[in-house]
Amino acid sequence: MNRLVISGALVQIDPLRYSPAGVPIAEAVVLHRSNQEVAAQARQVECELRVQASGPLAARLAQLAAGTQVKLEGALNRRSVNSRQLILILNRIEKE
Numbered sequence: 001m002n003r004l005v006i007s008g009a010l011v012q013i014d015p016l017r018y019s020p021a022g023v024p025i026a027e028a029v030v031l032h033r034s035n036q037e038v039a040a041q042a043r044q045v046e047c048e049l050r051v052q053a054s055g056p057l058a059a060r061l062a063q064l065a066a067g068t069q070v071k072l073e074g075a076l077n078r079r080s081v082n083s084r085q086l087i088l089i090l091n092r093i094e095k096e
Contacts (some may be wrong), residue, residue, distance in 0.1 A: 008032035
């Protein structure tokens with residue numbers, strides 16, 4: 001199963017673009033910070049993750065402002081066929 005749910009603040013939102021087929025695509029970067037229990041000890045975790053939305057979700061993502069707190073859900077994938085970088089392909093966006 002490939003499903004990721006993450007919350008955080010949008011720190012970068014790229015302008016809406018369109019695929020060659022005319023499908024709207026938006027990308028952003030979410031900054032996640034939290035305290036997690038690792039090996040029975042509290043640990044602060046922080047990461048930035050690039051996310052991508054297409055279709056109607058792309059328009060929603062592109063309209064959000066930097067700093068907006070969101071909860072995102074989707075699947076991890078390679079950024080491109082030749083890349084090892086990960087990107088979260090969104091299927092749900094919630095403002096928190």
